[in-house]
Amino acid sequence: MSVLVNKNSKVIVQGFTGGEGTFHAQQMIEYGTNVVGGVTPGKGGTTHLDRPVFNTVADAVAKAGADVSIIFVPAAFAADAIMEAAEAGIKVIVCITEGIPVKDMIAVKEYIKGKTCRLIGPNCPGVITAGEAKVGIMPGFVFKKGKVGIISKSGTLTYEAADQIAKAGLGVTTAIGIGGDPIIGTPTKDAVELLMNDPETEAIVMIGEIGGSYEAEAARWIKANGNKKPVVGFIAGQTAPKGRTMGHAGAIVGGAEDTAQAKMAIMRECGIHVVDSPASIGKTMAAVLKGEKV
Amino acid sequence: MNIHEYQGKSILKSFGVAVQEGIVAETPEQAVEAAKKVMETHKCDGVVIKAQIHAGGRGKGGGVKFAPNLEKAKEVATNIIGMQLITPQTSKEGKKVHKVLVAQDVYYPGASPTKEFYMSILLNRTTGKNIIMYSTEGGMDIEHVAETTPHLIWKEEIDPKVGLRDFQCRKVAFNLGLSGNAFKEMTKFVASLYNAYVSIDASLFEINPVLKTSDDKIIAVDAKVTLDDNALYRHKDIEAMRDELEENPIDVEARKAELNYVKLDGNVGCMVNGAGLAMATMDIIKLSGGDPANFLDVGGTANAERVEKAFRIILKDKNVKAILVNIFGGIVRCDRVAQGIVDAYKNMGSIPVPIIVRLQGTNAEEAKKLIEASGLKVYSAILLQEAADLVKKVINN
Numbered sequence: 001m002s003v004l005v006n007k008n009s010k011v012i013v014q015g016f017t018g019g020e021g022t023f024h025a026q027q028m029i030e031y032g033t034n035v036v037g038g039v040t041p042g043k044g045g046t047t048h049l050d051r052p053v054f055n056t057v058a059d060a061v062a063k064a065g066a067d068v069s070i071i072f073v074p075a076a077f078a079a080d081a082i083m084e085a086a087e088a089g090i091k092v093i094v095c096i097t098e099g100i101p102v103k104d105m106i107a108v109k110e111y112i113k114g115k116t117c118r119l120i121g122p123n124c125p126g127v128i129t130a131g132e133a134k135v136g137i138m139p140g141f142v143f144k145k146g147k148v149g150i151i152s153k154s155g156t157l158t159y160e161a162a163d164q165i166a167k168a169g170l171g172v173t174t175a176i177g178i179g180g181d182p183i184i185g186t187p188t189k190d191a192v193e194l195l196m197n198d199p200e201t202e203a204i205v206m207i208g209e210i211g212g213s214y215e216a217e218a219a220r221w222i223k224a225n226g227n228k229k230p231v232v233g234f235i236a237g238q239t240a241p242k243g244r245t246m247g248h249a250g251a252i253v254g255g256a257e258d259t260a261q262a263k264m265a266i267m268r269e270c271g272i273h274v275v276d277s278p279a280s281i282g283k284t285m286a287a288v289l290k291g292e293k294v
Numbered sequence: 295m296n297i298h299e300y301q302g303k304s305i306l307k308s309f310g311v312a313v314q315e316g317i318v319a320e321t322p323e324q325a326v327e328a329a330k331k332v333m334e335t336h337k338c339d340g341v342v343i344k345a346q347i348h349a350g351g352r353g354k355g356g357g358v359k360f361a362p363n364l365e366k367a368k369e370v371a372t373n374i375i376g377m378q379l380i381t382p383q384t385s386k387e388g389k390k391v392h393k394v395l396v397a398q399d400v401y402y403p404g405a406s407p408t409k410e411f412y413m414s415i416l417l418n419r420t421t422g423k424n425i426i427m428y429s430t431e432g433g434m435d436i437e438h439v440a441e442t443t444p445h446l447i448w449k450e451e452i453d454p455k456v457g458l459r460d461f462q463c464r465k466v467a468f469n470l471g472l473s474g475n476a477f478k479e480m481t482k483f484v485a486s487l488y489n490a491y492v493s494i495d496a497s498l499f500e501i502n503p504v505l506k507t508s509d510d511k512i513i514a515v516d517a518k519v520t521l522d523d524n525a526l527y528r529h530k531d532i533e534a535m536r537d538e539l540e541e542n543p544i545d546v547e548a549r550k551a552e553l554n555y556v557k558l559d560g561n562v563g564c565m566v567n568g569a570g571l572a573m574a575t576m577d578i579i580k581l582s583g584g585d586p587a588n589f590l591d592v593g594g595t596a597n598a599e600r601v602e603k604a605f606r607i608i609l610k611d612k613n614v615k616a617i618l619v620n621i622f623g624g625i626v627r628c629d630r631v632a633q634g635i636v637d638a639y640k641n642m643g644s645i646p647v648p649i650i651v652r653l654q655g656t657n658a659e660e661a662k663k664l665i666e667a668s669g670l671k672v673y674s675a676i677l678l679q680e681a682a683d684l685v686k687k688v689i690n691n
Contacts, residue, residue, distance in 0.1 A: 027625070075524060101525035102417055103495050109422040110454040139624035139656055154570020156622040159655060160678065163622075180569060183422045209570055212419045236573035239580045240589070247554045247569025247591045249524065250419070277581050278574035279678040
């Protein structure tokens with residue numbers, strides 16, 4: 001099982017022959033991901049990394065049976081790349097690109113509504129199902145196979161969590177980096193829902209940050225659905241001042257509900273095991289799974 | 295990116311939005327010339343002199359004053375230009391005023407009473423759509439209105455498929471209680487304002503107040519305009535409006551070095567890869583008894599050059615008593631980063647504060663050995679908890 005991607009996923013890389021695309025495609029192939037080709041308009045018919053290059057995503061779907069795409073194209077063209085993948089019938093679209101204008105993402109969100117695809121990101125580290133498929137830029141070795149699902153807006157903080165999970169003697173089913181932009185394809189709640197419905201996932205780590213209301217929405221959904229699996233939560237940015245953007249375009253405290261403190265309070269009310277320190281994620285998860293009171 | 299009121303108004307005007315007209319001035323003499331011209335052109339008795347800084351609440355700090363004649367205009371401009379303007383939105387030290395906008399008086403008497411409204415345009419992150427937020431309670435702090443009379447704030451969401459529709463503009467005008475010519479003017483105002491917002495890739499418009507004049511015109515008396523940084527590449531003309539005098543010099547330097555840096559008020563500096571981990575590192579500094587002095591994301595390429603630049607920027611802040619470097623190496627190898635730190639350290643001769651280096655991930659053990667063998671006075675850690683404990687130890691020394 002696991003969610004979104006697995007060893008049977010047929011992955012293509014949009015922006016395949018560029019620097020980033022080449023480097024990470026190589027890393028994904030080394031990890032064991034089933035990369036069936038890539039797309040670079042104008043280079044169709046050639047091969048790259050021993051795999052076919054297509055002019056369009058539609059070609060890649062028709063000729064290589066692609067069902068997952070990872071996007072490395074520059075920000076100015078990334079919205080177009082997402083729409084092309086959606087139109088071609090790709091099921092899971094992972095957009096790594098950082099810095100896509102909000103106006104473009106409003107159009108993307110509208111365009112993909114009603115299509116049979118799920119967008120992860122943009123501005124995210126991607127998705128990894130431990131031991132099966134890495135569709136992202138994360139260091140694969142950090143993610144040991146196990147029973148804990150991870151959801152996070154941030155890349156390196158996801159690695160941190162996965163590392164602590166491993167050091168606590170546990171492992172990961174699927175880790176989903178949902179991205180740190182104001183508009184993302186899969187908000188926290190949708191990612192939580194996927195992992196709650198995954199029989200292999202026994203517990204969930206949910207990492208959020210200041211700004212927006214995704215974590216509160218997810219927490220309320222978890223409670224309304226009977227807290228079926230234990231969730232350990234952390235919100236980055238307890239010390240962030242109001243009105244300053246903290247790296248991620250979406251990480252800015254506007255209203256009272258945007259603060260780390262407000263989010264943590266709502267998560268606690270909803271039965272989530274919230275840790276104050278990011279160094280306690282792994283040991284808290286271990287304690288929760290042993291049935292200890294934390 | 296933020297721009298000044300006068301710049302925002304010039305953009306709005308180019309999209310057909312009626313604004314309070316004015317001329318910008320940098321000296322009292324220029325202000326008098328401007329006042330003369332404004333009074334002649336707009337046939338008004340007196341001008342409003344408005345400090346141009348990137349912060350709201352300027353009136354409360356004495357940065358907006360009425361001048362009924364040229365003599366008074368000179369006096370007011372002399373007082374405002376060069377002053378350290380402190381408002382509820384600036385730091386305690388305030389912001390130095392370099393320019394003023396000499397604007398027409400729009401509160402002239404006439405057939406009907408004047409009325410102030412509030413209007414802003416921004417993204418509703420939950421739905422991924424833009425909204426126009428507006429209120430009959432203009433000219434005051436909108437957060438106060440939201441607390442005391444929330445029923446007087448309305449929101450109009452725009453469907454990206456079809457854009458802002460006429461019926462929505464009419465709804466805004468009706469809710470604001472307008473009729474006759476003022477009603478028509480308001481529908482035009484809303485439509486052109488939204489068109490401007492979308493066309494320039496803005497991330498926030500806040501017009502407070504929107505004024506209904508005594509002769510039923512609708513005009514923007516103030517304009518707070520924020521641009522989407524990610525879209526600046528397609529608006530070079532607007533990017534050229536950036537006023538570096540408004541920014542903290544350290545922020546400008548960091549931006550040029552392509553480091554994501556935000557100065558804070560604490561005593562422990564930090565250098566981290568990744569925005570989320572950087573925020574988490576600030577939190578752990580606080581939990582260890584310190585206070586974060588900054589947010590700094592060095593990004594994916596933490597080589598010697600970048601590390602050195604980052605150290606130099608952090609050390610410009612004299613409050614910094616220690617620095618925590620927290621790198622989770624993924625694709626970036628920790629030993630490379632460690633070498634970068636050692637090289638930066640040597641290039642800089644000496645670093646006057648203790649440094650705690652936590653390197654985890656790819657080649658973390660090699661990195662730790664490299665740091666220890668270098669003979670530098672650096673506290674080295676691998677686990678995040680160890681780093682936190684070292685911060686505590688260093689602060690208490």
